[in-house]
Amino acid sequence: MSAFFETWKGIADAMGRSERWCRYMARRTANPLPVYKMGGIVRMNESDRNDWLLREQHRPATELPIGGEPVMAPTIVPPALRLIA
Numbered sequence: 001m002s003a004f005f006e007t008w009k010g011i012a013d014a015m016g017r018s019e020r021w022c023r024y025m026a027r028r029t030a031n032p033l034p035v036y037k038m039g040g041i042v043r044m045n046e047s048d049r050n051d052w053l054l055r056e057q058h059r060p061a062t063e064l065p066i067g068g069e070p071v072m073a074p075t076i077v078p079p080a081l082r083l084i085a
Contacts, residue, residue: 004045034048
């Protein structure tokens with residue numbers, strides 16, 4: 001029988017991170033945290049966690065373009081607030 005972690009608190013303790021971080025990592029599109037939700041129950045298998053940690057360790061930190069310089073994201077300036085009376 002495989003071990004598993006239930007609840008966000010249990011998953012966070014197993015990962016050594018906060019509950020907020022675990023929820024964020026479960027929602028990301030690239031290599032999400034292997035969390036299974038069924039109704040109100042959240043579960044993560046220990047073997048899935050170990051496989052995920054190995055994939056994250058071997059993932060390149062950042063990909064640089066051919067020129068070697070990192071590409072800066074464009075700065076988004078929020079629109080000015082207007083007072084509406």
